[in-house]
Structures are given as structure tokens and as C-alpha cells.
Ligand code: HEM
């Protein structure tokens with residue numbers, strides 16, 4: 001372990017973590033069911049506040065995740081805890097999959113919109129009506145990206161639930177400071 005390491009994540013990593021967790025949860029709650037039907041009926045998604053917020057928060061998740069990954073490259077070493085090999089592996093794997101989902105969710109959403117030629121509609125009246133670089137690419141045909149995106153949205157919430165339960169298990173039963181490491185407080 002790096003002698004500089006502290007038993008807590010630095011403040012910026014904590015802020016990124018909790019802000020992302022809140023934004024992902026709200027975006028999930030606003031996940032637009034029946035989106036395909038609405039588009040089929042000719043509804044302009046810009047007139048649906050739930051869709052506009054969902055897409056804006058989702059894009060915010062992408063921005064936060066890219067900034068956060070940049071910070072991970074430069075930040076002080078993350079705290080390390082004594083734990084069994086399999087538990088350490090499970091924790092590492094869980095984090096990697098969460099990181100991948102945080103990136104895959106916005107990407108699959110853009111693929112879903114671009115391949116069906118639906119507009120991206122964000123807060124402040126920002127909209128992108130066509131994404132020809134997606135519509136014209138072979139990747140658009142590879143899958144029903146709306147279904148893939150919805151499935152990944154459900155998956156991140158399940159995984160985040162297991163991840164949160166694991167953190168609480170560490171706190172209550174193992175009493176090893178893993179949860180405290182992500183909570184604000186003195187180092
Ligand atoms: C953390 C980020 C996100 C989460 C957790 C998330 C979650 C979800 C979920 C669970 C659904 C399915 C809802 C249902 O069928 O009831 C959904 C649908 C959708 N989301 Fe997201 N989403 C995220 C980011 C985004 C972004 C960035 C955009 C736009 C750029 C977006 C656009 C859409 C659209 C258009 C649908 C409807 C897809 C379809 O049915 O064809 N989402 N989202």
C-alpha cells in the first residue's frame with residue numbers, strides 16, 4: 001500500500017461517486033417506457049419533460065464519468081483494505097462492470113436514437129435531429145439498441161443494489177471501514 005494512502009477516498013472522488021449515484025437513480029426512474037410507440041404516434045420528445053430530463057441526466061452521467069476517469073488517473077491512491085482473495089476479485093470486477101455500464105448506457109442510448117433517426121432532446125431546447133454518422137454505419141443494424149439500452153439500465157440498478165448491499169455488509173459485519181472510505185469525514 002502506498003504510504004501516502006489514507007483510509008478514505010479523496011473528496012472529489014466521493015463527490016463524483018455520490019453525484020453519479022443520485023443522477024443515475026433519477027435517470028432510471030424517468031426511463032421512458034413506450035418510447036417507440038410515442039415516436040410512432042409522431043409525438044415530439046421535446047414536449048415530454050420526462051424524456052428531456054432522462055436524456056439530459058443521462059448525458060450528465062457520461063460527462064461525469066469521463067471527468068471522473070480522468071481524475072482516477074491523477075488522484076491520490078485509493079484506500080486499500082485487507083480482504084480475502086475472492087472478495088477482492090469480486091469487488092474489483094463489480095467496479096469494472098459498473099464503470100463499463102456508466103459508459104455503455106449513454107452510448108447505447110445515442111445508438112438507439114441515431115439508428116431509428118429519433119431526435120436527441122435536452123434541457124434548454126438543445127436538440128440533435130439527425131445523427132447520420134450512426135444511422136449510416138453498420139453498427140445501427142447490429143441490434144435493437146433501445147432494447148439493449150433498457151436492459152443495461154435495469155442491469156446497472158441491480159448491480160448498484162448488490163454493490164450497496166456489499167458496502168453495508170462490510171460496514172455492519174466486517175467493520176473494516178470500506179463504506180466509511182466513501183463517506184465524507186476526517187481522514
Ligand atoms: C445512467 C444513464 C441512463 C439510465 C440508467 C437509463 C435507463 C433507461 C431505462 C431503464 C430505459 C427503459 C425504460 C422502460 O422501458 O421502461 C431507458 C430508455 C431510454 N433511454 Fe435511457 N438511461 C440512461 C441514459 C440515457 C441517455 C444518455 C439517453 C439519451 C441520450 C437515454 C435515452 C433513452 C431513450 C430514448 C429510451 C427509450 C429507448 C427505446 O425504448 O427505444 N437514456 N433508459
Ligand code: HEM
Nearest residue numbers: 013020021024025091095098099160163164167178179182
Ligand atoms: C448507481 C449507483 C452507484 C454506482 C454507479 C456506483 C459506482 C461505484 C464505482 C464505479 C466505484 C469505484 C469508485 C472509485 O474508484 O472512485 C464505487 C465505489 C464504492 N461505492 Fe458505489 N456506486 C453506486 C452506489 C453506491 C451506494 C448506494 C453505496 C453505499 C450504500 C456505494 C458504496 C460504495 C463504496 C463504499 C465504494 C468504495 C468501495 C471500495 O473501495 O472497495 N455505492 N461505486
